[in-house]
Amino acid sequence: MADVKSGTNPLFLREEELRQSIELLFFAYRDFTDGPDQILKDYNFGRAHHRVIHFVGRNPGITVSELLEILRITKQSLSRVLNALVERGFVEQKAGVSDRRQRLLYLTDEGKVLERKISHVQQQQVAKAFREAGGEAVAGYRKVLEGLINEADRDKALSRIMKK
Amino acid sequence: MADVKSGTNPLFLREEELRQSIELLFFAYRDFTDGPDQILKDYNFGRAHHRVIHFVGRNPGITVSELLEILRITKQSLSRVLNALVERGFVEQKAGVSDRRQRLLYLTDEGKVLERKISHVQQQQVAKAFREAGGEAVAGYRKVLEGLINEADRDKALSRIMKK
DNA sequence: GATTTTACGTCAGCCATGTTGACTTAATTT
DNA sequence: AAATTAAGTCAACATGGCTGACGTAAAATC
Numbered sequence: 001m002a003d004v005k006s007g008t009n010p011l012f013l014r015e016e017e018l019r020q021s022i023e024l025l026f027f028a029y030r031d032f033t034d035g036p037d038q039i040l041k042d043y044n045f046g047r048a049h050h051r052v053i054h055f056v057g058r059n060p061g062i063t064v065s066e067l068l069e070i071l072r073i074t075k076q077s078l079s080r081v082l083n084a085l086v087e088r089g090f091v092e093q094k095a096g097v098s099d100r101r102q103r104l105l106y107l108t109d110e111g112k113v114l115e116r117k118i119s120h121v122q123q124q125q126v127a128k129a130f131r132e133a134g135g136e137a138v139a140g141y142r143k144v145l146e147g148l149i150n151e152a153d154r155d156k157a158l159s160r161i162m163k164k
Numbered sequence: 165m166a167d168v169k170s171g172t173n174p175l176f177l178r179e180e181e182l183r184q185s186i187e188l189l190f191f192a193y194r195d196f197t198d199g200p201d202q203i204l205k206d207y208n209f210g211r212a213h214h215r216v217i218h219f220v221g222r223n224p225g226i227t228v229s230e231l232l233e234i235l236r237i238t239k240q241s242l243s244r245v246l247n248a249l250v251e252r253g254f255v256e257q258k259a260g261v262s263d264r265r266q267r268l269l270y271l272t273d274e275g276k277v278l279e280r281k282i283s284h285v286q287q288q289q290v291a292k293a294f295r296e297a298g299g300e301a302v303a304g305y306r307k308v309l310e311g312l313i314n315e316a317d318r319d320k321a322l323s324r325i326m327k328k
Numbered sequence: 329g330a331t332t333t334t335a336c337g338t339c340a341g342c343c344a345t346g347t348t349g350a351c352t353t354a355a356t357t358t
Numbered sequence: 359a360a361a362t363t364a365a366g367t368c369a370a371c372a373t374g375g376c377t378g379a380c381g382t383a384a385a386a387t388c
Contacts, residue, residue: 024325140308
């Protein structure tokens, strides 16, 4: 009991630290998505469109099924969002060369402009946090986030992130 | 050009690092919410219910308006979720003592059980990532996430997280 | 060459969770 | 006594998930 009150119970401390870290992630993510959300509003796009724009921008020529795997949503959900982006000229589809069933996805020039506009805001925000925290903290941040990614497809996810 | 190709252009490097860090946060958050989501399914609850359970659990006696401020949703959105939790006996409301207009929120015993069940899974996941990354990395992780919180209400958010 | 599988698409309907706007009630403050 | 505040409610709508069923063209397999 004295342990709990004085805060020297390691289990208690650990749990409290974990709770704080979990809440921290909630608040950080909440504000992390805020900038993009504001811009997307002007285009009548939502977060779902942003995710597509982001991953197509980062992976030109990505196939529909690869995108589905990353986003972990159904093709019916994706289609709504993707069709809107194609119809409004932000994304274009080209038939695959080796496999013509595939629809390879690319940002149009207009899509690239929007992508840069959105990611710029987000990059500024992250850059500020990085500058304030310092290089060592950034390395720690990345290490922990990597560890939070599901072990089953961590390697796949990380190689997608770090590639090129 | 040689700079870009060899990767020594600091601006290019910076942007690439930022992009990676942004994507990392996306993947980490995606998997971070997965464990709770699975448990909540069994109760026919969703992420919105989880957020309420979490913040009521962490802040016994929190008022509705405080909760609204944290979650940044409308009271109409909250009411749907909160009513379900009250009706099904996970949350209870008591009139405020100094201000009887307030409805102070508490987890019931059943609510506490569910809260612990969910947070346990999430804490295990975070604890594992922390162990693998090491104490210094954890400090960095926290520092960066703090910096990602909107400056306008960072102090308020942090004092809520770290309090007690 | 015929059959099966794969990549992708579509239609239809449902559910969770967010939104706005208008209005009510009870309690507190001015 | 009047105004403000905390909370709730009704209604309607948007977004973005989901399942299930079915279609088409291209590739892979038997």
